[in-house]
Amino acid sequence: MEAGHEARIIPLDGSPHLGATLRPWNGDSRGRWEGNTLVIETTNFSEKSYFMGATENLKVVERFTRVAPDTINYQITLTDPTTWTRPWTAMMPLRQRNETLYEFACHEGNFHVMSGMLLGAQKQLP
Numbered sequence: 219m220e221a222g223h224e225a226r227i228i229p230l231d232g233s234p235h236l237g238a239t240l241r242p243w244n245g246d247s248r249g250r251w252e253g254n255t256l257v258i259e260t261t262n263f264s265e266k267s268y269f270m271g272a273t274e275n276l277k278v279v280e281r282f283t284r285v286a287p288d289t290i291n292y293q294i295t296l297t298d299p300t301t302w303t304r305p306w307t308a309m310m311p312l313r314q315r316n317e318t319l320y321e322f323a324c325h326e327g328n329f330h331v332m333s334g335m336l337l338g339a340q341k342q343l344p
Contacts, residue, residue: 228258235261241274243267255283272298288314 228249236246246262260278263269269276281293290312297305 235259238262241265245276245278255281257281269296271301272296273300275300282312285311 224244226244226247228247230249230251232250233248235248236242240246241262241264243264243266245260245264245267247258247260249256249258251257258278258280260280261276263272263274263276265274267274267276276296276298279295279297281291283291283293285291291309292312293307293309295305295307296302
């Protein structure tokens, strides 16, 4: 899913995480396969990052497992002993959809985006 033109490059070659002093804004991700599950571990978040109050000690583990031809279970576990008393996990199914997927940015003919911008601008008028 596109989100604001951010791209994640996740090495799957077994290379180690960056050194502790290198802290990209969105952390440092590394991936591996555990059977039929893609596991992505992200550490080394910047102290300027912010996710629900977490600090630079945040560790995120994501698991993508295909459970049906049109469904992938997405599970995320967040750990930050400075913020939470214990790790916590959320899971949701990602289902294939047969709809047109548009770019995140405004595109020609997107009435909803344009009407929202115009209504917002209108409310700012005296």
